[in-house]
Amino acid sequence: MERRARPITERRLQRMREVLARRQPDLTVVLENVHDPHNVSAVLRSCDAVGLLTVHLVYTVEEFPELSENVSGSALKWLDLVFHPTIAACYDALRAQGLKIYATYLGDPERSLDLYDLDLTEPVALVFGNEQRGVSDEAVALADGNFVIPMVGMVRSLNISVACAVSLYEALRQRRLGGHYDRPKLDEDERLRRLRRWLEREGRAVPDELLRGALPSE
Numbered sequence: 001m002e003r004r005a006r007p008i009t010e011r012r013l014q015r016m017r018e019v020l021a022r023r024q025p026d027l028t029v030v031l032e033n034v035h036d037p038h039n040v041s042a043v044l045r046s047c048d049a050v051g052l053l054t055v056h057l058v059y060t061v062e063e064f065p066e067l068s069e070n071v072s073g074s075a076l077k078w079l080d081l082v083f084h085p086t087i088a089a090c091y092d093a094l095r096a097q098g099l100k101i102y103a104t105y106l107g108d109p110e111r112s113l114d115l116y117d118l119d120l121t122e123p124v125a126l127v128f129g130n131e132q133r134g135v136s137d138e139a140v141a142l143a144d145g146n147f148v149i150p151m152v153g154m155v156r157s158l159n160i161s162v163a164c165a166v167s168l169y170e171a172l173r174q175r176r177l178g179g180h181y182d183r184p185k186l187d188e189d190e191r192l193r194r195l196r197r198w199l200e201r202e203g204r205a206v207p208d209e210l211l212r213g214a215l216p217s218e
Contacts, residue, residue, distance in 0.1 A: 008204045016198055019078070020191045021184040022051045026123035027171055028099065030056040030090060032139055033130040034160055037065035042161035043128070044075040050168040051181065054080040058090050058139075062130065077201045087139045094125045103127040103135045104167075105146035106157060112146040120171035121178045128164050 029047055034040055044067075047055050057064060064083070067076065084090035094101055100122060105112050118124075127143060129135030140146055149158060149166055158166065175181060184191060 006203050008199070008202075016195055017191075019051075020186065020194055022181045023053050023184075023186055023194075024051045024175065024180065025053045025185055026097075026099065027052055027120070027168075027175070028054050028056060028094070028125045029164060029168070030058065030094075030101075030125055030127040030139075032058045032087065032127060032135055033060065033062040033133070034128065035062040035065055036131055037067050039131065039159070039161045040065055041067050041075070043164045044079060046161070046165040046168050048075040048078050050172045052079065052168075053186075054082055056090050056094065056125070057081055057083045058085075058087050059083070060086060077198065087136060087142060091142050097123070099123045099125045100145075101125045101127060101143045102145050102147050103139050103143040104129065104148065104163060105135060105140050106148060107134075107140070112148045115147050115149045115167055115170055118147055118170075120174045121180060124171070126164070126167050126171075128160050131160055 027050070029043065029052065031040065031043060034043070044055065082093075084093065091101055102113075102118060102124060104127065126147075127135055127139055129139065147167075149163055151158075157163070186194070
C-alpha cells in the first residue's frame with residue numbers, strides 16, 4: 001500500500017524557503033575522527049543553526065557514531081554529510097570549491113591565529129578533531145592556517161562541540177555584519193531542488209508551481 005504524503009502548513013513551507021535563502025555554501029565544518037555521538041549531534045545542530053549546507057567527515061581511526069534523531073534535533077534532515085577517505089582527499093575537495101582551510105591547533109600557540117583575527121566572511125572550512133587527540137598532524141600540516149579560541153582561565157581547551165559553536169557563531173556575527181544572510185547565495189533552481197529533497201525527507205508532497213512561485217527572490 002502506497003504511503004500517503006503528509007500535509008504541510010504554509011507557515012512551515014515558508015520557514016523552509018527562508019532557511020534555504022540564508023544557507024551559506026561557502027562556510028563549512030570538517031570533523032576528523034570525532035567519536036562521541038553527543039558531540040557530533042551538537043555540532044550538527046550548530047551547523048544548521050548558523051546556516052551551513054554541508055558538513056565534511058573524515059573517519060580514519062574511529063567509526064562514525066550512530067546518531068539519534070532526538071539528540072541531533074533533526075539537524076540530520078537539513079544538512080548534507082560528505083564522507084572522505086583521507087584528510088588529503090577532503091582538503092582537495094574543499095579547495096576545489098575555493099575554500100580556505102583552518103584547523104584548530106593547540107600544540108604551538110605561536111603557529112596559530114586567534115579566532116577573532118580570522119576573516120570568516122571569505123569562503124572557509126573549519127576543522128575540528130578528536131576529543132582526546134585533537135586534529136591530526138596531517139590535518140594541521142596541510143591546512144592553510146591554524147587557529148585557537150582565546151582562553152584566560154586555567155582550562156586550556158573547550159569541548160569540541162562548544163568550540164565549534166563558538167567558532168561558527170563568530171562566523172555568523174561577521175557574516176551578518178557583511179550582509180551575507182541578506183540575499184540568497186544559492187540560485188533559485190538549487191533552492192528548489194533542496195526544498196524538494198527536504199519535503200521528501202519529511203514525507204510531504206507540494207506541487208512544483210507552489211514551490212517555485214513562493215521562493216524568495218534574488
